[in-house]
Amino acid sequence: MVVQPVVLQPVVLQSVVLPVAATCTTVFTKITATCHGMNGATPESLMLSQTDQFHLRRAYDEAVTGFDEGGCPIGSLLARGDVVLASGRNRRVQQGDPIAHGEMDALRRAGRQTTYRDTTLYTSLSPCMMCSGTIVQFGIPRVVIGENQNFGGNEDFLRKRGVEVVIANDPGCIALMERFIREKPELWAEDIAQEL
Numbered sequence: 001m002v003v004q005p006v007v008l009q010p011v012v013l014q015s016v017v018l019p020v021a022a023t024c025t026t027v028f029t030k031i032t033a034t035c036h037g038m039n040g041a042t043p044e045s046l047m048l049s050q051t052d053q054f055h056l057r058r059a060y061d062e063a064v065t066g067f068d069e070g071g072c073p074i075g076s077l078l079a080r081g082d083v084v085l086a087s088g089r090n091r092r093v094q095q096g097d098p099i100a101h102g103e104m105d106a107l108r109r110a111g112r113q114t115t116y117r118d119t120t121l122y123t124s125l126s127p128c129m130m131c132s133g134t135i136v137q138f139g140i141p142r143v144v145i146g147e148n149q150n151f152g153g154n155e156d157f158l159r160k161r162g163v164e165v166v167i168a169n170d171p172g173c174i175a176l177m178e179r180f181i182r183e184k185p186e187l188w189a190e191d192i193a194q195e196l
């Protein structure tokens with residue numbers, strides 16, 4: 001499945017336009033091939049460091065994998081700086097597990113952590129209340145969200161509890177969820193516990 005056209009677009013950082021591939025190559029050559037899509041140069045996206053962009057990119061890739069598996073396309077990643085502790089994706093369908101949201105899956109796969117205070121959680125879609133509560137419970141201080149246009153509402157809950165919330169408004173994340181909601185409204189309603 002091709003969700004996004006593989007077209008390299010510029011990332012604007014402090015008014016300097018750099019080709020994405022060149023930018024990625026300087027830091028993470030392994031991820032260069034998947035750096036398309038993290039673009040848009042919105043004011044929000046300018047807040048993202050290159051590390052943020054790469055990690056969010058990988059969360060998006062997890063979401064695409066989930067889509068291809070027939071599941072809810074929501075991906076997540078837990079990182080300590082440049083170090084990826086684990087990535088995960090919503091596995092409601094794949095595992096028959098309603099609690100396996102993308103964020104929960106990433107946290108589970110990261111295993112036991114002595115502390116979360118130096119970590120950032122990335123998620124392709126704004127976290128639900130279950131995942132937001134877990135973020136607060138675990139003391140995760142920073143969350144980078146791919147988009148909150150298709151689902152959101154818990155950002156203030158997080159901010160009021162001291163969590164830094166960054167919303168990327170990423171076009172790729174938005175388009176993927178729009179397609180999923182359009183094609184599988186029943187599955188989406190099930191995941192967010194709403195009646196159709």
Ligand SMILES: [Zn+2]
Pocket residue numbers: 101102103127128129130131132
């Ligand atoms: Zn959730």
